[in-house]
Amino acid sequence: MAVNGETKPKSTLGEPVCLLQSDALLQYILETSVHPREPDSLKALREVTATHPWSTMSTSAHAGQFLNMLLKLVNAKNTMEIGVFTGYSLLATALALPDDGKILAIDTDRVTYEMGLPIIEKAGVAHKIEFREDLAMPILDQMIADKKYHGTFDFIFVDADKDNYINYHKRIIDLVKVGGLIGYDNTLWLGSVVAPPDAPMKPHVQYYKDFVLEFNKALAVDSRIEICMLPLGDGMTLCRRIN
Numbered sequence: 001m002a003v004n005g006e007t008k009p010k011s012t013l014g015e016p017v018c019l020l021q022s023d024a025l026l027q028y029i030l031e032t033s034v035h036p037r038e039p040d041s042l043k044a045l046r047e048v049t050a051t052h053p054w055s056t057m058s059t060s061a062h063a064g065q066f067l068n069m070l071l072k073l074v075n076a077k078n079t080m081e082i083g084v085f086t087g088y089s090l091l092a093t094a095l096a097l098p099d100d101g102k103i104l105a106i107d108t109d110r111v112t113y114e115m116g117l118p119i120i121e122k123a124g125v126a127h128k129i130e131f132r133e134d135l136a137m138p139i140l141d142q143m144i145a146d147k148k149y150h151g152t153f154d155f156i157f158v159d160a161d162k163d164n165y166i167n168y169h170k171r172i173i174d175l176v177k178v179g180g181l182i183g184y185d186n187t188l189w190l191g192s193v194v195a196p197p198d199a200p201m202k203p204h205v206q207y208y209k210d211f212v213l214e215f216n217k218a219l220a221v222d223s224r225i226e227i228c229m230l231p232l233g234d235g236m237t238l239c240r241r242i243n
Contacts, residue, residue, distance in 0.1 A: 020231075034062045041123035042091055045116045049086045052115065059089035059159065059185065060233035067157065067183065070238075071096035074181060076154035080104045082136045082168060083160030083185075087116035093157070094125035103129050106136045107160075136160060140171040151177040159185035162208040165215040173224055176241050182225075187216055188235025 020026045035043070038061060049058045059067075067089060071079070077098060084090055084107035093103055107113055110133040120126050132139060143149040153176045158168055165184060176182055187193075189212040192205050201209070216237070219227050225239040 029062055034065050037065065039095060039123075041095070041119055042088065045086065045088055045091055045119045048115055048119065049088060052086065052112070054085075057085050059092070061088075063185075063233040063236060064088055064092035066230075066232055066236075068092045068096045070181070071155060074154060076181075077101045078152060078154050080106070080153055080156040080172070080175070082106050082156070082158045082172075084113050084131070085109075085159075086112050087120055089157060089159065089185075090129065091116065091120050091123065091125070093155075094120065094128045095123065097125075097128055099128075101128050105129050105131045106134060106139055107131070108133065108135060137164065137167065137171075140168065140175070143175055144171055150174050151180075153177060153180060155181045155183070157183045157185070162186060162189070162215070163211040165211065166218055169215070169218070169222075173222075173241065178241050178243060180241050182239040182241070184215075184219075184237045184239070186234045187212060187229060187237040188231070190234060193235075 020029075038046075042061070042064065046058070046061060049055050071093060076096070078101070079093055079097065081090055081093065081103060084105050087105075090103065090105055094101075097103070105113075110131070113131060113133075117126070120129065151174070153172075156172050156176050158165065158172070160168070169182075169184075172182060189209060190201075190205055192199075192201055192209045193213055193216065195201065195209075216229075219225065219237060219239065222239075224243055225241055227237055227239050229235065229237045
C-alpha cells in the first residue's frame with residue numbers, strides 16, 4: 001500500500017499489506033515457501049479474514065510463518081498478544097506452543113476474534129488462549145502492580161494502536177523475562193516512515209506516522225534490549241530483553 005493514498009494491488013491470494021516492491025516477488029515467496037507449508041487451520045483463518053472489510057489489518061502469512069518458527073526456536077511457553085483481530089498471529093502462536101502453553105490475548109473487539117474462534121477450536125488449541133475483551137493498558141498496569149507477573153513472559157506480540165506502542169513498551173519490558181522477546185508489528189507503517197513531510201497520505205496513516213517514528217527512535221536507544229527491524233509484512237521489530 002502506497003503512502004500517497006493510492007492502494008497498491010493486493011496479491012491474488014488476498015495478502016495484507018506488504019512492503020515488498022514487487023507483487024510478483026511476494027507471490028513467489030508465498031507460493032514457494034509459505035502457502036505449501038501453511039497448516040490447514042491457518043489457511044482457513046486467512047480465507048475467513050479475507051472476507052472482512054479490514055482484512056489488511058491481519059498479520060501476513062509469511063510473518064505468521066516467521067513467528068511460528070521463532071517461538072519454537074526459543075521454546076516459548078507463556079506469551080501475550082496485544083491486538084488480536086481475527087486471530088491469525090494468535091493461531092500461529094498457539095500452534096507453536098506446547099500443549100500446556102498459554103497466551104493472554106487482549107483486544108477490545110470480541111466480534112472479530114469470534115470470527116476466527118471456530119477455526120481455533122477446531123485446530124485443538126483454544127485451551128491455550130485466555131481472551132480478554134478490554135483495553136490493554138489497565139490490564140498491563142494491574143500486572144505491573146502485581147510483582148508475580150514480572151519477568152514471566154517468554155514472548156509478547158504487539159499489533160494494536162500505534163499511538164500507545166511506547167506506553168505498552170514501558171510496561172511489558174518488565175513483564176517479559178530477561179532473554180525473552182517482544183515483537184512489534186507495523187513499525188515501517190506502510191513506508192510512511194521515510195516519506196517526505198509534505199507527501200500526501202491517508203488521514204490514519206498521517207495520524208500514526210509520528211507516533212511510529214518516535215517509537216522506533218525510542219527502541220533504537222533503549223539499552224535494555226537488542227533489536228532487529230525486519231521487512232516482514234508492514235515491518236516488524238523484534239526486541240530481546242538483555243537486562
